[in-house]
Amino acid sequence: METIRVPVAIVGAGPVGLVLGHLLDAAGVEAVVLERRSRAYVEQRVRAGVIEYGIANFLAEIGVGERLRAKGLVHHGIELRFEGRSHRVPLSELSGGHPITVYGQTELVKDLNRLRLEADRPLLFETEVEAIEGLGQDRPVVVATGPEGPVRVEADWVVGADGAHGVAARCVPEGVFSVASRTYPYAWLGILAEAPPATEELIYCRHERGFALYSMRSPTISRLYLGVDPSESLENWSDDRIWSELNARLATAEMPTIEEGPVVERSITAMRSIVRALLCYRRLVLAGDAVHIVPPTGAKGMNLALAYVRRLAPALAAEVLEGDGRLLDAYSDACLRRIWRAEEFSTYMTQMLHPHPSDDFENGVQLARLRQAVSVRSATETLARNYVDLSSIDLADG
């Protein structure tokens, strides 16, 4: 059995675990990152596309902005499309000149992996964590299995950055923290297509047939989503059916058809919200999707997680290097405020854009909200500022 002794063990090499590892490294704190999947798998797992203004700057500041700046698509607006008409939300104009960057999570993960491996810092792929033992003691033990057999990591602190289905949160005894959640009656069928985007900016579309989102990854790759019933199965969706449904929902007089191309990836993701009310339990800290899930309509999940990981690194460093736990003590409360703001915005966007087949009241309210969002300046501005950078709006109580 391989035994590793290290101040911090990070479970999960998603964007959160990798950014945290990088920040700890810069602060002089040694960490090991354990990832159950292969490097190739995590570098191809298609997910987020939109990076907030402040997060793009943060990534550049910490040295992972080079390819993001070179290859990321800078967008100054998004479109809301409903009742067959397009309405542009001028994001930059309404948020102090700040754009968003469209850059795939796959690319960011590639950048972060490369950085860590080039710096010769431990990143163990195909190493699945099965349990975290002795959480109440000074040195918890991470029990895992890697390609060569069992691995045991004795750490001062363990960070569960292992996503929505990870093991870390399950190691906390039941009843220690409450979990607030909501399941939405929608799912997204997402495709990646080898087709040049037919539009320069993202289109969020509410159509009587359902939601649609037109996004992209590069000048030659489109990323499109259809709102579908959560019970839908991919088998029912041939390429022809997907394109014809996208066309039916997105078409307008100015854009009668969309550019089609080979579909290279497809998946269905059910929508839900989850908030765990505590981020630290003894010597375990949870971060990212391990703590919260937001529906993807606001493009907030990864942005939210990275926004507070920048707080977690100095808090852990103060604890590990100086035995000063004050920052870590304040960590849960500060993050939870931000998490609830992201839930609020994501819920607002989700509920406004997904029609209900048989609820005329809900549909009427949605359309009234959409009309307000595009015609009342203060409403458009609030949407724009929240979309571009959640932290650009200061709330009275911080």
Ligand code: RFL
């Ligand atoms: P991740 O990315 O899920 O990474 C967790 C990692 O932990 C590993 N793991 C384990 N490793 C070892 N042992 C175990 N027992 C393990 N269990 C799990 C997993 O293999 C994985 O590599 O979580 P992290 O780092 O917290 O990052 C969260 C983000 O991935 C997520 O919030 C975003 O993808 C959400 N999201 C979006 N966020 C945005 O900010 N902007 C967007 O535009 C955006 N679009 C989206 C999205 C998520 C989507 N889906 C598929 C849920 C669009 C979609 C469709």
Ligand code: PHB
């Ligand atoms: C994406 O490009 O994958 C994307 C864009 C906007 C969202 C969610 C996902 O709200």
